[in-house]
Amino acid sequence: MKPLPIAVCTMSDMSRTLVNDPIKVRSEELGVRSSCTSRAQRQTVPELVEEPTYALVEHFISIDGEGPTAGALSVFIRLAGCNLRCTWCDTCYAQTHQSATDSITLTQLVDYVKQTGIAHVTLTGGEPLLQPHVKELLQALSFVTVHVETNGSIDIEPFRVGEHVHFVVDYKLPGSGMEHTMCLENLEKVTLADAYKFVIADAVDMQKAVALVKQYNLTRKTQLYFSTVFAEMTPADVVEVMKQEKLNGIKLQLQLHKYIWNPSERGV
């Protein structure tokens, strides 16, 4: 299969964008630099005196490209800022707080979702759980189903505000350069209504993904997806390992939107 072009951030981009980034400060407050902690749970939410606002990169309607609702219509809300810098990141344009194109209020976001008439929201980033007041947003979206696409470094439990919220959690494998940040507790906390996604770059990643699935008995706990990053590990290679290892309960998933539209196109 033809390898997909990927956007790669240079080290100079990373060091420049991390300086004075409010999201970096926020992630340090939440204690998610090297591993997840329960600090997020212990934090008290200050009383709100003003309506919450969110650093928005873009919002649009499309089909979900991956996860349990792949192929179904969804309203995408992409928030700005991420605490990680994956080697193969394809959303570099959303990595910093400065990536925001708008500061949007809670009411404006909820009104936008209502007027679309779409029953599903994909809350993504960046890392959406780093946004201040994201819990208020999740609570306010109780009239739709929400999939929170999270990078796996943040404890998901404090953000379970209702049955309408499901988590699509990444596990960043060694090839991402970010495995040391993973919140291993999430591997225990996911449910059958959530999903874990392993993005596989090479044979080492594949081996680690299989080991984690077995170690945490994930096929019984949650929905599982394997997808690929680039040519070193093709989708056919993944299928071969799935056959060899008899990996029942795992789905190979290709990012649909990258096949339907230009892989680097935004807002689709």
Ligand code: SF4
């Ligand atoms: S977690 Fe997502 S947005 Fe953040 S660097 Fe990794 S791929 Fe990019």
